[in-house]
Amino acid sequence: GDHIYKMDYGKMLAEHLANRAALTIGAVRIPAAHSRRFGIFQCDDSNRVIGFQEKPEKGAELPGDPGYCLGSMGIYLFETAELVKRLSEDAALGKESSHDFGNDVIPRMIKEVKVQAHHFRAVDDDGGQPYWRDVGTIDAYYEANLDLCSIKPSFNLYDENWPIYTLWHNDPPAKTVFNEPDRKAEVVDSLICPGVVVSGAKVRHSILSNRVFVDEGAVVEGSIVMSGVRIGKNAQVRRAIIDKWTEIADGEVIGHDPARDRERFTVTDSGIVVVPRGADVIRD
Numbered sequence: 214g215d216h217i218y219k220m221d222y223g224k225m226l227a228e229h230l231a232n233r234a235a236l237t238i239g240a241v242r243i244p245a246a247h248s249r250r251f252g253i254f255q256c257d258d259s260n261r262v263i264g265f266q267e268k269p270e271k272g273a274e275l276p277g278d279p280g281y282c283l284g285s286m287g288i289y290l291f292e293t294a295e296l297v298k299r300l301s302e303d304a305a306l307g308k309e310s311s312h313d314f315g316n317d318v319i320p321r322m323i324k325e326v327k328v329q330a331h332h333f334r335a336v337d338d339d340g341g342q343p344y345w346r347d348v349g350t351i352d353a354y355y356e357a358n359l360d361l362c363s364i365k366p367s368f369n370l371y372d373e374n375w376p377i378y379t380l381w382h383n384d385p386p387a388k389t390v391f392n393e394p395d396r397k398a399e400v401v402d403s404l405i406c407p408g409v410v411v412s413g414a415k416v417r418h419s420i421l422s423n424r425v426f427v428d429e430g431a432v433v434e435g436s437i438v439m440s441g442v443r444i445g446k447n448a449q450v451r452r453a454i455i456d457k458w459t460e461i462a463d464g465e466v467i468g469h470d471p472a473r474d475r476e477r478f479t480v481t482d483s484g485i486v487v488v489p490r491g492a493d494v495i496r497d
Contacts, residue, residue: 215349216286217357217368218333219375225290225331235295235326236319238262239288241333241345242281248272250349252285252315254330262328267315285315286333286345295326336375344368351481355454358437362402362418382423384408396429414444428463436468439490456490465496 220239229237243251253272255264265285266272272282299318303310310317322328334343344367348354360366370377384407389398396413403416406423413429422440427433430447439457444450448461451468461467467474468486477494479487488494 216345216347218286218343218345219336219368219377220288220333220343221336222288224334225288228331229290229329232260232329233327234290234329235292236322236328237290237331238319238328239286239333240283240330241286242275242278243284243347245272245274245280245282247284247347248282250347251282252287252319253282254285256283256330260330260332262323262330265315265319265323267313283330289314290331295322351454351479351485351487352483355437355481355485358420359418359435362404362420364402382407384423387411387421391429422457434468452484453486453488455488456492458491459488460493461488462494462496465494467494 225237225239238254240254248271249268251268251272253266253269254262255273257263264273272284275281275283299322303312303318319328333345336343346353346357346368348357357368361368361370387405387407387409389400389411391398391413398411398413399415399417400411401416402418403420405411405416405421406425408424409421409426411427414427414431414433416427417434419433419436419438421427421433421438422442424441425438425444426442427444428446428448431444432449433444434451436450436453436455438444438450438455439459441458442455442461443459444461445463445465447463448465449467449469450461453468455461467488468484471480471484474480474486478489481487
């Protein structure tokens with residue numbers, strides 16, 4: 214999916230069973246301006262869903278909370294028999310249905326059976342604002358990742374009470390080399406993974422995935438660098454996403470000249486440069 218969050222699914226299941234619902238939908242508060250990217254629904258005082266619109270231009274705002282809607286997290290708990298029944302009925306409609314959960318299946322269920330909303334909350338139930346982030350655009354993906362480099366990120370990867378597990382590579386420890394004044398390795402406010410080598414380069418507010426090599430004199434700032442990338446000597450990379458196994462040539466400059474970057478790469482409206490997987494970026 215394209216969402217980042219911490220959630221205890223057991224709490225949602227407990228509510229589903231307690232309510233004897235046919236379907237329970239995970240619900241999150243979102244800005245009304247983002248309605249067109251989500252299923253939007255309305256509930257009564259018991260959190261029973263009474264209305265649902267799939268990606269409307271403007272969703273109905275929450276009562277007493279102007280500017281915000283109740284959006285679907287795309288997380289559903291169905292009673293098995295009910296799900297099988299609904300899918301069979303929808304399939305039998307043929308061309309009369311678009312065979313889509315948001316447009317067809319869920320609206321019919323709301324009219325005929327009990328559909329509940331489970332309001333997303335923090336895993337520790339401390340009453341604080343839970344972390345939930347949509348990363349469905351390049352800019353959102355970039356911002357969510359670099360937030361992890363802050364001193365106290367909202368999404369805490371170091372929380373021992375709710376650890377985040379990921380794929381483990383059997384790589385050696387990350388390494389920085391050279392402590393000489395004219396080629397001193399410098400890594401500041403950054404995440405560097407196992408197998409990374411920063412060789413007399415400067416890395417600031419960036420994320421380096423495993424097996425990245427940054428050569429002497431290079432400067433990497435505000436960037437996300439995927440696995441296996443090699444950044445050459447004296448190269449400059451700023452506000453970029455570099456995909457896997459890419460070779461950045463010695464002296465190459467990325468993220469400093471928007472016009473030149475647009476001739477070669479994808480550049481978002483906010484100026485984030487995306488270098489595709491396996492590219493050989495050779496200096497002109």
